[in-house]
Amino acid sequence: MDPFNVKLWRDLWRMRGQALAIILVIASGVATYVMALCTLESLKRAQAEYYEQYRFAEVFAHAKRAPQALEARIAAIPGIAQVQTRVVANVKVQMPGLTEPATAKLISAPEPLRSALNQLHVRKGRYLEPGARDEAIVSEGFAEVHGLAPGDRVQVIMNGRLRELVMVGIAVSPEFIYQIREGDILPDDRRFGVFWMNRDDLASAFDLDGAFNDVACTLMPGAAETEVLRQLDLLTQPYGGTGTVGRADQSSNKFVMNELQELRGMAVIVPTIFLGISAFLLHMVISRLIGLEREQIAALKAFGYTRYEVGWHYVKLVLLFVVLGSVLGTVVGAYFGELVSGLYRHFFRFVALRFYLDPRVVLSAVAVTAGAAIVGTLATVWRAAALPPAEAMRPEPPATFGPSVMERFGLQRLLPESVRMILRQLERRPVKSLLTCLGIALAIAALILGSFSLDAIDYAIDAQYVAAMREDLNVLFTEPSSNRALHSLERLRGVRLCEPFRAVAARIGHGHAERRVEILGLSAEAELHRLMDIDCHKVPLPAEGVVLSEKLGEVLGVQVGDQVQVEILEGQRPRVELPVVGLVNDFAGTAVYMRRDALNRLMREADVISGAFVAADAGALDELYGELKNAPRVAAVSIKGAAIQSFRETIAENILRMRSFIVLFAGVIAVGVVYNSASISLAERGRELATLRVIGFSRAEVSLLLLGELVLLTLAAIPVGMLLGYGLAGLVIRFSYDTELFRLPLVINRSTYGFAVAVTLAAALGSALAVRRMLDRLDLVAVLKTKE
């Protein structure tokens, strides 16, 4: 074996403690990167394959009742490739064991053909028998929560009549990867499900024989979607059309895309920062490690090795770290990635979500790490090789020491001898001290970055769903109703306060930007559902004009005082221009608010309401739910607390899991940095410290000299790390938690800072103890005998 390679392996073995720390740091950076990016890639692939294989439609329209003959006219719209008309209805479901009212969306199932759109994938049981009545296929999420199995029966109120449906199968659909009730922000599998039935069965129940009320289409390649949507809107409008949506606005897809964007933040920004940090640390550690080999480098040069040959030798050593670290990181990252992908299976219903270990991701992680390591190595080898070998082999000249800043200020009498030595040592090598300090600070920042998002989510939920929205329930009527419906609601037992609202679908635009929104008309004196901004300040709702979510204002490019075009998509579909009279900095959705009376006037209708926000007595909830379940005019009830709880159980749970992995990696990075800094310091100053021991310093005193430096640097790193963590968290918020669906404030709890600092201090303490042990075993005579 080439003696250089022999040296390589033996050096690796000799510095195995440090090598292990370095390899773990590399592995942590690579693992975070691989875990997050491969999970993202797996989700993207699962989504793309699912959409492709099960033929997810691209444009959708809903109407009240359109004759079947309209289908041919829709198919004739230029750019439309395939049309599938359907019957869709929202109904109430009676689930035994569930006190609260639940709703379901009934959809006529696509024909079991390869060419059908939005095909179902039956997980359990069977497809519907053609022509069979009272059969249904149930969505997987709903079935799981309620423990439904094929053959079970479920009671549904269809068009006012109670029917019992047999669940023949359990399925997933590309339309409901994320199963959410339209208009809701948070998913609630317990209280919302999707049932697919035979079309004739459904059509006869809802008096839609020979007609349809919903249509899904695919587009030809290169078709102009906006134009198709416009024409489809024109065709469906006379039949009670409520506007059209493209795939981008389809609720499940919108949430999946949003989650992917957020994950991209988690997956790209955080791990990239991690990888950057680990590369930086690697660079720092390697530089110092090779700095210690100065004499060996000089000797090799003296014997006629070129700097390239010497450089390559050390590059090989470092590449060994990189390879071992990358392999470990990839294995661990893939393992955690599998776990994280597994968690996604609970709230993204794909046919199959297979974890895909993307070689490009692994390669880029390895390239970044290897690049940083090689640059660090070569720079150091070059520096060592630039000295004439004779000079490099001489012991380094006594370093230039001077009184430290503290001493120059005349404070030396306050400082004991040892502290003065530590301060001078730090000041003599400011760059090294600074880099070590920065390394520890980065570890703190990584810990903060890995854990702050739950703080922000908690804050957002509190601010939006507790402080601003004080209602317990949101009751939606089957049809716009008069105040009499409100009064009957108020009379129900347990209802403390009722606040009516009017909600209408609309398109809102300014210039070229346009969004489909729901305009919420609220009372002037609203006390339950209040407009509040991010700082919990109440935002007034003027008598005229619209108040927009600040995010919507940003998307449309409007300020307070600008005019927006509003096209209502219900009733007579009026179009008007309205002034923007306020912006509210909120956390979720792109809400549009108006005064209810103004909205009623706009709709050219009387004092009409769509539903009500209800505050209820906690003790009487069950009874109230029972009443609402059976109230024929109540279409749906959203329960705020339940939705928040379900959110916490799914998404928050997922973030928490991801967070614990990231914290683990950040902890490893912290230990790696501190341990390496300390043990390299020991190697660099072994002779000096041994001399002190020989001339009579005690172990404790010598330890103090070495570890005191570490303590000072760690203490100095704490505020820097907190600031860095705050700044990087801001970056993550800016790039990933600022979407039209969700936004998070930059909130970091004290406990998160405390946690990051505690982990780092623990890492420092552990490293200090390890180095202290090495120090105790320092062979005094041997150190003094060999020339440095």
Next chain:
Amino acid sequence: MMNADQREAASQPVFAAEREAVFQARAITKVYRMGEVEVHALRGVDLDLFAGELVVLLGPSGSGKSTLLNILGGLDVPTSGTVHYRDHDLSKFDDSALTRYRREHVGFVFQFYNLIPSLTARENVALITRIAEHPMKPDEALALVGLSERADHYPSQMSGGEQQRVAIARAIAKRPEVLLCDEPTGALDVQTGVLVLEAIRRINVEIGTTVAVITHNAVIADMADRVISLLDGHIASVRINSAKLSPKELAW
């Protein structure tokens, strides 16, 4: 300053007829900084070394002998003056030319051995033979210094003298034209020192390598063909040894 006789002696071949100069150094000076101090290590030295001779550079510490040796060996460059190795002007060489020069022509032995601690004796030698053109086998070089049976030991398992002999084996394994030894016995006791010097003499006699040995120990000078004494950066005297002693005969 040298007088005219000494100047002549410094460039006088011992075996006048047959030897050409391997090194010709003229008026070399060397100034370097050590911390905040400026050190004048050489203050104008003229020196010739001839093929096949064994020269001892004698002087107290700080006399400039190591600096001189380093300059001859291409480890350092003079601040002024010229150094010729055969037809090449070393003072004009850049780093890569010096590297090639060291690789092809020079063997070094240092006071502190500078062995690679993680390699065995044989591997330390092999590290050099792999970049030489016509090297000996590592075992052959180790046999020359009498260390065949220690080939698989690590530096930390060997005595100082053994380590130094490994360093010599390493230096001569590539069959260099010159062998430069900087205080080879400086860290060794007498008996061990004798073994090391014996190895050096053997290389000089059996292979015909030109050898320069630095020492502050005047006793060692008795084994040289010529003894050049340095003092304070100058050549103070040059003595031709008509009756060389073998290392074993040296009176310590």
